[in-house]
Amino acid sequence: MxxxxxxxxxxxxxxxxxxxxxxxxxxxxxxxxxxxQRERASLIAIMDVDGNSVAIKNLGQAPFFRLRVQQVEASLNEEDVVDGVPEKYVVGMASAWASPHDRPVVPPGETVQFNLHWADYFDGTPISPEESERMGSPAVTFGYTDAAGTRWERLGHNRPHAVGGEPLPGxxxxxxxxxxxxxxxxxxxxxxxxxxxxxxxxxxxxxxxxxxxxx
The missing domain is CATH 1.10.287 (Helix Hairpins)
Incomplete structure (x- = not known):
């Protein structure tokens, strides 16, 4: 060559x-x-949740946008005594919709409270006060958009995962x-x-x- x-x-x-x-x-x-970016997206979190409401706070230094409670579910339980030992078992499921529907902007340090309205998961009938006392801990999934334009979903305190929006900068x-x-x-x-x-x-x-x- x-x-x-x-x-x-x-x-x-x-x-x-x-x-x-x-x-x-x-x-x-x-x-x-x-x-x-995932670490920054973790800075918006559920601070408190019960059968009546869920509070979500922006713990970061940048605003979040279009905060929405997307899904709330809880089990309906009953207790019984078997051989002298109390046992709890699931007899149904409940789901809730939240109000307000969403929050357009969540500034740093702000807490947003959503009220929960419960109904039977299968037939949609409202949950009575007696049934609400037998509900398990609610599982809350919420969505939001970060300052970079990426859309995220988060279940409870699990790590958020990106579901769309703008690509990473650069x-x-x-x-x-x-x-x-x-x-x-x-x-x-x-x-x-x-x-x-x-x-x-x-x-x-x-x-x-x-x-x-x-x-």
Missing amino acids: TAPAWSALATSMAVIVALSIALLQHRAQQRALANA ALGIRRRLKIRWRRAHWHWRKLQRRYLKWKKEVERRRDERLGRPT
């Missing part, structure tokens, strides 16, 4: 290595951004740069192929001349 061919090969390999490193850096940066720019680098690497590789084919054709021509073969 001639010196120009070796040079082209070295250039292509360097571009491919640089592209691989950039891709690894991109993935690491995306993970760091996602983790940091993601589109990084992807565009990677795409440009990939096109450059592909261009260098095609250039190397053309040089190799040209060099191979020249070697075959010289060999044919030495052997006296017609070209």
Whole structure:
């Protein structure tokens, strides 16, 4: 292989290595951004919940938007004594809708209280005061949008998970740069192929001349 061919090969390999490193850096940066944004999204949390209401507070330094209680469920229990031991078992389910429907903006440090209105999970009949006393602890799922435009859902005190909205900041720019680098690497590789084919054709021509073969 001639010196120009070796040079082209070295250039292509360097571009491919640089592209691989950039891709690894991109993935690491995306993970760091996602983790940091998830930590910030965890700063809005349920502070208190009972059969009548749920209080959600913004513990962060940035506002949250479109806070909404999406789902509230609780078991309906009964107690019985079996062999002298009290036991509790589930006899039904209840679900609740919250008022207000949502809160457009939750500034830092503010607590929003939603009132709960209970009904039977299966037939929708209102839950009586006697039945509400037999309800288990409510499981609350709420949704909200952070300052970056990402929509989140959170069940109780579990970690929130993103469900839509805007991508992480900087993601589109990084992807565009990677795409440009990939096109450059592909261009260098095609250039190397053309040089190799040209060099191979020249070697075959010289060999044919030495052997006296017609070209």
